[in-house]
Amino acid sequence: MSDKFNEDKIKSLLKDMPQVNDTLDKDELYRKVASNITPKRARKRKRTWLIPSFATVAVICLVVIIAQSMQPSNFGALDNGRSQMDEVSENMEMAQLPTENNENQITTNEAEEGNNDMAIMERAEEEIFTSRVVNAQENTTLIYGAVLDNNANAVIPLTFVVDKLNADVESYYSHLNDYIREEEWGVFAYPFENMTFDINNDNNEVMINVPENYQFGNGGGTVQGLFETVISTMFLPYQLDTAVIDYASSTNQELGMLGNIESFPLERGEQQIYKMYQSSENGASLFVPFNFTGDIVRALEEMRNPQEETNTQASIPADYSFSSIQSNGDELLIQFDDPSRPQNDQQTQDMIEAILLTAKSFGFSSVNIEADVAQVGIYPMNQSIFVPDAVNPVHIR
Template sequence: MDQQRLDEIDLEKKLNKMPKVKDQQSKEILYNKIQQELNTTPKSKQNRSWVIPSLALIAALSVVFIFIRSTNTTLFDNADQIESSEDSFTSQEQNISGDTSEESVGLVETEVNIESMLYYHEIEQEQTFTLTVADQNYQYAIPITLVDASSTGEPNDYYNRINSYVEDLVESVGIKTFPFEDIVFEFIDNKEQLFMTVPNAYQFPNGSSNAIMFQQMLDFMFTPYGISEINVQTESADPVDLGPYGVIDKFPLRKITNQVYKIYQYEDLEKLLIPTSVNEIVSINEALTLMQLDEGNYIKAPIPKDVFFNAEDNGKDEMIISFSESNQFSNNQRTASMIEAILITAKTFGYSSVVFDIPIDSDVVGEYRLHESIPVPDGVNPLVLH
C-alpha cells in the first residue's frame, strides 16, 4: 500500500475520533450571519473569490441552499396543515349543524333575513308576561309576550302598566288598546288570587265591542296563571258596575284553547300573529283549513290557498304535516310565517312539537329545520325590554 493511501486511512481514523459538534443555532440566525459575513468581505477578497472559491463560501452557499429548501418545505407543510385544519373545522361545523339534541332539534341559526313572531325561552333570567292589544277593527285580542331579563318576577309591576309597555306598538304595528289606566291588578296568595280594583266613580266604556274585547284580553292575560275568576271591587271594596256585565264582585275567566292563528298586518307595518277563533274549533284539521282563508284587509291566511296538506298525529303529542307543491314555498318570510302560525296553533291544540314536510330545495326555512321535530314556542309576538 502506498504512502498516500496510508495517510488517507490515518486521516479518516482521526476524523472519526473527533467529538461530534451540534449547532444549536436556528437556520434563520445562521443564514443572517452568513449574509452579514458576505456583505462585510473586503473588495480585494471579493475580486479573488470568482477565481478560487473558498471552502467557506462553498459551505455558506450549501447552507443557504439547504435553508431555502427547508423553508419551502415548511411553507407547503403549513399550507397542508391549514387545509387540513379547515377541513376539520368544516366537518365539525357540519356536525354541529346536524345536532339533533333535544334542546336544539328543529332550530338552526340562519343568515337569511327572516323575522320571527315566536318566542323561545333561552336565558334563565328572562321572565315573560302576556299582555294584550286589539286589532285595528277592535275585533280580536292579540297576545303580546313581554320579555324582561332583569325582572323580579312580580306580575303586578307589569299588569298595572299595560298600555305604557305597548304604546309604541300603536304606531309601529297598527293596534288599539283598552283603557286600563284606571284599573289596578293585584295578585295575592302566591298568585292564586287576583283582585281588580277601580275608582269609586268608575264607568265601563260604552259599546258591546268593548265588553267582548275586555273579556278576551283578561282571558289571555290571566288564565295562564290558573286564575278562573277575578275578584272585582271599587276603592271602597264595593262591587263594581261593569256595564254590560252588571254590578259584580267576581269576573269569570274562560280558558283559552283551540286557537286559529293568522297573520295580522295593518297597511305595510310590522306583522303579528293573531288568534281569530277561540274555543270554537274542534279539530286541528279544521283549524288548518281555516288558516287558508283571509279575514278582511288586515288578517291574512298563513297557509297558501292553492296547496293541499295532510296532518297526522304520531301519538307522541307531535303533529306531522305535509304539503303539496306551491310556488310560494321557499326559504323565505312567507313560508317561515306559515310555519310559525302552525306551531302556535298546534300548541293551543295540545301538541308539543311539529314536523314539517314542505316540498322545497332547502332543508331549512329561516331558523327551522324541515323533516325534524320542532318544539312549539313559549310565547308569541315577543316584545323584549332592554
C-alpha cells in the same frame, strides 16, 4: 512542423526565462485576499402580516346566529331595542377594517377568500327571519298582555319579554300600556285607565283594582264587552282560574255596561286557529287567534282563508295543499302535495309558526313537517318541532 520539434522548442524557451522568487508572506496574502471578498448578504425576507381569515369571523358570526336562532325569543316581532341583525352587521364591518400596517399586505388569495366568505355571510343574513313566537329562557321573564285590532273586533295576545329573571310582574302590569305603540303597530290598547293587578298564586286568582270613578275611558260597548276575554288572555298563562274585582269607590262599584261584578272565571282557551293581522302595509304583523269548532284538518284548511273585516290575512298560502294530516300521539304529522313547495323564506316560517300555535291549542306538543328543504329559518324540516310558549313577543330592554 512535427510535434516533437514544438515540444523541444518550448522547453528551450522556458529555460531561457528569468527566475521569479515570491517573497510575500502567506498569512499576509490570506488577509489581502479575505479583505477583498464581500460576503453575500442574506436576502432580507419581507415580513408579511397575515390578516386572520374572514372565514374565522364568518364561522363565529354563524355560531352566534344559530345559537340565538334556536331560541326564538331573540327574534321578536316587536323590539324596543337594537336588533340582533344590527349587531351582526356591525361586527362584520369591524372585521373588515384593515390596520395601518397590513392594509397593503393582503394577498390575492386572501382577498378572494374574503370575497367568498362575504358571499356566505350575505346568504346567511338572508336566511334570518322575524320570529313571532317566544319560549321562556332562564334569564328572562314573560309578561302576558293583550291589545285589540284597530276595529275592536279581535283580541291580539302580546308577550312582553323582560331581560331579567323574577321581574316584578305586577309592576309591569300597572304600566303595561306604556309599552304599547298603538299607531305604529295598528292596534288599540285596552283602556285599563290606571287599573292595577295583584296575582295571588295561592288562590289561583288575580285581583283587579279599579280606581275611583273609573269609566272605561274611550272604550265603547264593543270594547267593554271584550273585557273578560282580554283579562283571560293576560292571566290564563299563569294557570289562574278567577278574576276578582276590588273597587276603590264605595259608591261607584260598576264596570260600565258590565255593571256591578265582583268576580268572574277566566275563559279557558278553546281550540283556536291563528292568522296574520296587519292593519296596513307598514303596520306590524301579529298573529291573532280565532276560536274554531272542528278537527285539526279543518282548522288548517281554514287558515288558508283571509278575514278582511279584521285586516287578517291567511297564515297558510292558498296554493298550499295537504296530502296527509295525521297524529302520532301528541305529535302532528304534516305532508304537502308538493314537498318542494315550502321555501326557506319569511312567509314559510310564518306559516310554520301559525301551524305550531294552532297545533298547541289542539293539544299537540310538537309538529313534524315533511319537505324537500332541510331548514326554514330557525326550524328544521322532517323532524319534531316543539310548540312555543307564547306569541307576539315585545322585547323590553
